[in-house]
Amino acid sequence: MIQLYHVYKRYPNGVEALNDVNLRLHESEFVFLSGPSGAGKTTLVKILLGYERPTSGQVLVNGRNLAVLSEGSIPYLRRNIGVVWQDFKLLNSRTVFDNVSISLEILGLRPKEIQRRVTQILEVVGLESYATARPQMLSGGEQQRVAIARALVNEPAILLADEPTGNLDPDLSVEIMNLLLDLQQRGTTVMVATHDKYLIERYSRRTILLNRGYLVEDGMGDAASYLDDDDEEFAGR
Ligand SMILES: Nc1ncnc2c1ncn2[C@@H]1O[C@H](COP(=O)(O)OP(=O)(O)O)[C@@H](O)[C@H]1O
Numbered sequence: 447m448i449q450l451y452h453v454y455k456r457y458p459n460g461v462e463a464l465n466d467v468n469l470r471l472h473e474s475e476f477v478f479l480s481g482p483s484g485a486g487k488t489t490l491v492k493i494l495l496g497y498e499r500p501t502s503g504q505v506l507v508n509g510r511n512l513a514v515l516s517e518g519s520i521p522y523l524r525r526n527i528g529v530v531w532q533d534f535k536l537l538n539s540r541t542v543f544d545n546v547s548i549s550l551e552i553l554g555l556r557p558k559e560i561q562r563r564v565t566q567i568l569e570v571v572g573l574e575s576y577a578t579a580r581p582q583m584l585s586g587g588e589q590q591r592v593a594i595a596r597a598l599v600n601e602p603a604i605l606l607a608d609e610p611t612g613n614l615d616p617d618l619s620v621e622i623m624n625l626l627l628d629l630q631q632r633g634t635t636v637m638v639a640t641h642d643k644y645l646i647e648r649y650s651r652r653t654i655l656l657n658r659g660y661l662v663e664d665g666m667g668d669a670a671s672y673l674d675d676d677d678e679e680f681a682g683r
Pocket residue numbers: 457458459461462463481482483484485486487488489490
């Protein structure tokens with residue numbers, strides 16, 4: 447499903463964000479991508495989405511090698527990978543329904559099909575009664591559920607979430623995590639990038655730990671012990 451072989455990412459300013467990362471994710475797997483701030487989590491997420499290219503190494507997503515993917519094929523790649531960011535990235539000028547339906551409109555689906563799919567996915571995330579609301583009227587947790595619905599409406603095989611609970615209170619974080627685990631139960635491969643050690647401790651799941659661009663641990667082990675309570679302290683290490 448997702449495979450990385452000896453992936454390096456060096457930014458133009460010389461920062462080595464990923465160093466020889468090797469990784470394999472299976473279908474319907476749930477994994478945490480953890481590590482302190484600056485470890486390379488977001489870089490890895492961006493590489494999987496084709497927003498950044500690896501400097502060297504191979505990245506396979508559903509059998510496609512992203513290192514050699516043409517610019518023109520990247521929209522097709524992104525159709526198979528849903529993504530959720532920390533700051534939701536919702537359009538306040540549009541209703542909840544219209545935020546979720548955008549990608550289906552771009553695909554040119556018929557209005558009836560769009561209505562059916564958006565209604566269904568809003569039910570999955572528990573927001574069926576909010577279809578005509580504006581995002582700014584909703585709580586942070588609800589806004590993140592809209593973003594998750596938007597990421598899922600194309601029925602992607604893979605869902606990437608980059609610090610999806612970073613702007614949420616602890617109980618809303620739990621609510622979002624339960625939704626993400628529920629989606630994995632339905633067959634989606636879910637990768638959650640987070641530096642929140644409480645989340646990782648609470649849900650004992652496969653955890654891939656990055657530190658300064660190196661993959662230092664991959665397993666059910668004690669990744670949380672690498673994460674400080676005050677993440678900022680780690681940033682410069
Ligand atoms: N566009 C960029 N240009 C230069 N350096 C970057 C860029 N994006 C991230 N970095 C650097 O790469 C490292 C990894 O960053 P990032 O992937 O955002 O880590 P994380 O998501 O784990 O906090 C950091 O040192 C960061 O400053």
